[in-house]
Amino acid sequence: MGKNVKLKDIARELNLSKTTVSFVLSGIGDEKGISKATQAKILDYSQAINYRPNQLAQSLTSGITNTIGLIVPSIGDAFYAKLVKEIEKEAEKRGYVILISSSERDSRREMNLIYTMRAKQVDGLVIAPTDNCKKEVEKLLEDNFPFVLVDRICLELDTNYVIIDDEESSYKLVRNLIDKGRRKIAFLTTDTKGSAILNRAKGYHRALEDTGTKLDRSLVKEVPRENYSAYTGDILRELFENHPDIDGFFFAAHYLASETMLYMYKNGMDISSFGLATIHDNPVVEALAPNMSVAKIPLDVMAGKAVNILWTNMKKKGVNEMSGTVIPAKIVIKD
């Protein structure tokens, strides 16, 4: 790589001072009273040698890196990949670039990532937090560092966040199944204890209560989040054995829905005979279960709001007023 040209080199070459060159290249040449002739000379030469300012040096003085840190549970997951894409898009609009990492749902890792990113002086953080996020997020609050949580929140803490109305959406979906005459609705959820999952369970419970349907705990199954694919088969088999008359399913997550659809498809079951509903879907669900009602998480809206909140927080360096935003999921009822 070698000889990257610096401001000093340009200055020496043109018999000018670093200051003059810096003024011109920063676009404040007129303002600083640099003659048109000199400006042209500087611009031409910089162009010719393909000068590229070192942003590290610039950031060191300005205190701004134009970089946002983004931490998600797993970038390999199609859902988070879409979220990342939208956040990248929004960030780019405002001139930010994204430093990304996966927490792998491990709060220790999450803490380290936050540390690393802050060391790299990111201007702000967007985090889809782990279940045990309290400690590291608390530190961000203490330091009054700009950040916003997305998709899930950190219980007990007053932070910026953008999430969907998990409980309400779940309520509506389950309520709809019951209203359509379904009586034995199984609930597949995960063993994680994040805010989103907990609220989805609440929605399920409330819909049962409101309709006077008795909660049958044996219809509620917690699939281990790690390696869920390996467990779903056995869990479903057991479920169908104990309850051959199940007539509906509510899924707390898209991957549980698709796993179940695959199971039914492979076992020759009639998917269309069930009342089905899920929080967010995926291509497999769309393909196999046109009759699945869905609460679609509007990732573009979520990303837009999140980056916006973060942006205002980064601008006013003063006190942070926390802004919690709950956006409605897009409910699509199918029959």
Added chain:
Amino acid sequence: MGKNVKLKDIARELNLSKTTVSFVLSGIGDEKGISKATQAKILDYSQAINYRPNQLAQSLTSGITNTIGLIVPSIGDAFYAKLVKEIEKEAEKRGYVILISSSERDSRREMNLIYTMRAKQVDGLVIAPTDNCKKEVEKLLEDNFPFVLVDRICLELDTNYVIIDDEESSYKLVRNLIDKGRRKIAFLTTDTKGSAILNRAKGYHRALEDTGTKLDRSLVKEVPRENYSAYTGDILRELFENHPDIDGFFFAAHYLASETMLYMYKNGMDISSFGLATIHDNPVVEALAPNMSVAKIPLDVMAGKAVNILWTNMKKKGVNEMSGTVIPAKIVIKD
């Protein structure tokens, strides 16, 4: 945010010089002859006030940011999301963090991204290049900047790269279909002209030639990459109308395979009656077409090799010997 503690603050507080503090915190206290007592004092105090060195400043002097730039066509795409995940994993092993951006298959954007990332002083770049990558990649070569291409290469340029054996894999897949007695094998590809796509077409052609099968141009369909989903239906309809006796398909990309499977499934066609093969698959293909042969792209291997090549390139700052690696896709034949 406010009062980030600096080296100077620690030095003042402990009545020591910046130098001493820096030595100790860099772990070279012994080497530099700083007394144990002083070292302990510095370490304790830094810990207590939660000192966090500013990596911008460190990088400015060292010339190293421990950051890798990663540019993919689209991070929202499940395939690239997986690739990103693997690259992140490999990078992390070596202490690197990832700056990510999507080129959106636009070489202008790609050029700007490369510029931005170099301005931010990334130590190296991993790029899944656009079809028109020549200009920007040439500049990287000129500047002897460390980078490696993945998934696709830049035609006519001698660079580092890691790709799969597109032609050979395609050949094997198509050859297998023919050997199993398929005679009218349609080829669905895209209108893009990247290296991967071109080589997959070559494989298809060569398999036909070697088996004395006549190439029927009307069996080859280029689906527009942008908004492919909107076009596939019409293209397939036309294909089946003109060739009711099609008995096989070879897909140049997983999304073409899944779109076609969805079409067949929705139209009640018997998927199992066709001979099917694709380069890489996805969950929908797996679900609907257990009889589809696949050349799986080993993203973990690809990422591992790529980061490794990049890493050695970043270490030896000298001349770059370009290392092109072609890894075999994992061929899975199904019936």
Added chain:
DNA sequence: CCAACTTACTAAACCGGTTAACTAAATATA
């Protein structure tokens, strides 16, 4: 008892930019 050597640090330059404060020369004003 003085030179030589250790020990335990420090001053200042540097990385590559930005910026506040200053100046020399040219022109305008009184």
Added chain:
DNA sequence: TATATTTAGTTAACCGGTTTAGTAAGTTGG
């Protein structure tokens, strides 16, 4: 003609670390 103002720059400090070269005080050897 002497002074004020404008024009077109420059000097040097700074951002927050690292690093080279150096030094003061204490210890050892002859």
